[in-house]
Amino acid sequence: MILYFRERHDLIAPALHPEEKTRLEALQTMCVLDTPPVHELDRVTRMAGRLFDVPIALVSLVDADRQWFKSKVGLDAPQTPRDISFCGHAILAPGALVVRNALRDVRFADNPLVTGEPHIRFYAGQPIRSLEGQPIGTLCLISPQPREFSDTDAATLRDLAAIVEQYFQQQESFMRAHRAERELAHTQTLFEKTFEHAGVGIAIVSTEGQWLRVNQQLSQMLGYTEAQLLAKTFQDITHPDDLPKDLALVGQVLAGEISTYTLEKRYFHADGHVVWILLTVSLMHDEFDKTRSFIAIINDISQRKIMESELLTLQGELEQRVMTRTLELSTAVAQLREEMELRSAMQQSLQLEKERFRLTLANATDAFIELDPQGNVTAWNQAAEQVLGWTRDEVLHQPVRDLIIPPALRVSGRKGFDQFIDTRPSDHRHMQFPALRKDGSEFPAELTLAENTIEGQRIVNAFLRDISQRKADEQEILSSRWRLRLLTDNMPGLICHVDEHLHYQFTNRTYENWFGGSNGSLIGKHMLEVVDETAMTVAGPYIAQALAGKQVSYENCVTRAEGTRYTHTTLVPDIRGDGYVQGFYLLSQDITERKNLENRLAFEAEHDPLTGLPNRRAFMRILHDTIARSRRTALGVALLFLDLDGFKQINDTLGHEFGDKVLQTFATTLSHTVRETDVVTRLAGDEFTIILEGLDSPEGAASHVASKVLARIAEVSHIDGKVVALRSSIGIATCTGACMLTAEQLLAVADAAMYRAKASGKHTFAVN
Structure with a gap:
């Protein structure tokens, strides 16, 4: 196998980090370069060498042109050039850089650290970062032998690097804090010198106006000692005419609307005379104790104000002299010009008047005739x-x-x-x-x-x-009015026109009949003189909407001599061409029969026709509302479920008609036994309920009512001339405090208790 190695000039140097300047600033901030080794890091590098069985383990910091080793095991050199460093490449990677065999990696095959000492073949470097995330160096492993590096190895290296990274971040935090302390001390010293030796008044003032600190110049300016000023507020020595504007600007600064303000104002000197000052105020935030205060720069401008006043007086006198002389000259010239212009104007006016009169007559739509005293x-x-x-x-x-x-x-x-x-x-x-x-x-x-x-x-x-057309129009208007009157007087609805001041302008015969008028007697009257106060209270908001230009409809209840009547009313705004609302038209329909029918149907829908008591539908609604009130008031609720004992036998032996009379008697007895605020209902057949609410002791109150009911119905001995013995079994369900049961659950509990009462011998009650 033949390996090809590039020449030295083909060496690939590591690129600069995209945020190189920021990265180097973070490194310099830590002040760790060229410092002695530290035991904490040396322990980590020794541990890394043993864990990964490598001869070299380093904590490397990548400087501008070098990599410097803060901690090292197995290497004598303190640093190497950055352009041949492996770590220079590693800090560019988001995670660990692993080179298993440097001879086979084109980036490092010609690197002198590979071709020469320490003959690097294997390299693994995990970046370590500053507080802001900038890579400042690595924890790296080096071996002269190629090797594999598993995911577990990478995780272990990352954990060790985290320990190294924590050390450097702590060092960075410490150095930042130390630098901030030095800068703060310098700033404080500079402020103190400026505060005490400034040629202007300087003060620190609380947001409430209390002087917290003042310099010597301000004390001299106002004639107070420092202690005297600190016992006062700026409001105490501000001229009352200047205080509102000053406080308004303070409010704007505190609200964040402005950051600073400048104001010319007056202070009272300790001896009572006025001192004019130029005030500049800014808000300070103390990040240490989270307080706010004002810093005020105060310049004495009293002398400038005196000079301005004198200049204004002198300027006024000079202007007055110039005006007087100018007026004298102008008067003479004006009199001469006026005399000349008056003659010319009179002639022009006369000629213009003649022409205007001629044109007026020539273009007038009316016939103009001029006559002599004889009528010619x-x-x-x-x-x-x-x-x-x-x-x-x-x-x-x-x-x-x-x-x-x-x-x-x-x-x-x-x-x-x-x-x-x-x-x-x-x-x-x-x-x-x-x-x-x-x-x-x-x-x-x-x-x-x-x-x-x-x-x-x-x-x-x-x-x-x-005036032929006018006469024709007048006749047409009279005819239209007659037709309108004829039409509206024969309509069943109430019609009227009311102006914006609520005075009647027109009423039809039906409207007059309703409210006791006749032959236009309501015209000109205010609505409050005609319509009862209750009805006007209801109509008021709708009238306001109509006068605002909106058509509205509503239902109302009107009191008349023959009784209460219900109406459906529509208000139509009377809007002029220019948009002004000059009143409204009113059209009302008598809906009394419809309302009575609706009310009767609503009553029948929720009441038992035999006993007149609320039926099951009404019972469930009332019980829901009672429980809701109990949850709001935290007062107890009780439900009594009553069943008429032996009612089936009464029906079978004496007939259903007599059974109905028994149910009516039972219902009447129950209603007369309980409070007005308690609710008696008939669910169905011989089943009745009583709802009790607002109870401090629900079980005691319900038991008391049940005992009264049993006693009262036992007193009934005759119905329609026939001997009877009424008996009832009562089941009681209670909720103490805010009731958390539903209406259905409470009814089921009371029903179960009723069956327990029946099982106990009837004509008794049981509490669940």
Whole structure:
């Protein structure tokens, strides 16, 4: 067999670790390189040599350019270059690096440690790591003979390496702690020097405001001794006008909203005068005792504030002088300009007013007619031509009464115009009359007359509007209202409209009949004046929703003279085009018959028709609720299960009708014997129950009730004229304190107890 060995220059040196810088920092932190051997590690390497029967065992630390042996067995050299080291390769592996025969491994065949002393053939190296997981070296085994290395061997090596790794990690922890102590001591010394010799005030303040420590500069600044300040809080010496803002910023720092703040504020000096200061505050966390405090830097800015005040005063005086002189000059210039502009403006305004008036008349939708005191037309706009059919040229200087007033009304129209001219009213005069068009047709018109005087001459302005559409709309509205009233008054439901202040705006006849109104007598009244308070309390939340723009429905109970009535009501918001809710419409239906039927059916579903007592269905619901209350209150519960002794014989001999009367008598006797809070039910046939709750001593209370029941039913001697002897067997189940049984379990226990009572001779009770 021929083995091929590469030349020396083909040697594969170990690569650098991906986090080489961090790895070397971890190694340097331990301060173990070039230090004497330690017994703990030497014992491990000796043990490794013996366990694995190898001549060489090492604790190797891989430095930047060497591997140094902290502990070694079977090797004299203290270190070897890193580029030929096996351990340099081992620290790159996640687990142990095992080389069974180095001559057959291309990485190591040409390695001088293989070709020369110590003639390595077998190598196994387990990485050892720092606290942060960085590989700093290995625990390795070396032999000049090739050999196998099993999984068990690898596990044993890993365990030994863990012991070595623990040593180095302890050393790393110790060195870190030692370095931190040195840095802390240096920082503390630096802080103390800064605190005492700073040219500004420095203080440490508790989160409640108590001065904890102050420097000499702050004491001198405020005139207090250190002891005097430490007996106070910063609130004690802060000007009251500045305190709220300061406390608000303190709150923000404590809440974590800001980390620091700077504030100009005032302190009171020991002699009472005010000291302006610039305050900078930060929050400190003491990691040792987990406390928090503030550090405050305080600069005296009183002199700066005095200078600022003086500068502001001087600036104000200078500005006032400039303003006075400027005002004097401006006033003179303004007066001259005002005189010139006033004349020009008056002319422009007059011209603009004329143009505006002309355009207004030309584009007005109403007919404009100007008259002289005799009633002749002097102006006639385009709208007048369109409305009345006459052109301006046709009507100028013509009497207006002959143009727009029908012949039958001209005499009275002339008298009215003359009266208007003679009285010279200060306000406008309005009237409606049938106006005449050029073609002889008539239309409803509204006329507004106003008198003006221009350059000493009286004129009358008349605005005439065709109100044909308005009249038609008014008639349509009246017709719609009549139809709406007719429709709503004949509906069986209650209908009304209420404004946002809860005043009635509309009510139909049914609504009025319900609440004692007639012919609109409820209009304008507040709902509280009409509807009873209880019903309004129920309706209140729904009315609020309707006024918020939401349609809602609800059922209510209304008290009327003839009794209580139930209604189903729908509220529909009355929303304007701009979104404003100006009230709501109310539609109610009388559902009294339906509610009475529902209530009757609900009663029948849970009550025995013969005795009127709750039936088995109601019994189970009531018992469930009773047990639930017992668990909340921790008070006891008792259940009595009663069976009528000899009832079958009564039925067989005296008939079922008489048997029913016996059951009714039995039920009545039970109901009259127990408390109002106790519940008597009929389960079926001659089986009855009594539920007792809120008991401090359930067994004693139940036994007392059972004895009373047996005594009372024994007193019954005649039913419907016939001699009877009523007897009952009673089974009792109890729960002391919070009952943890289910309703079904409690019933089963009471049933079993009842059968025990029957077996004991009947007409007695038994307790389970």
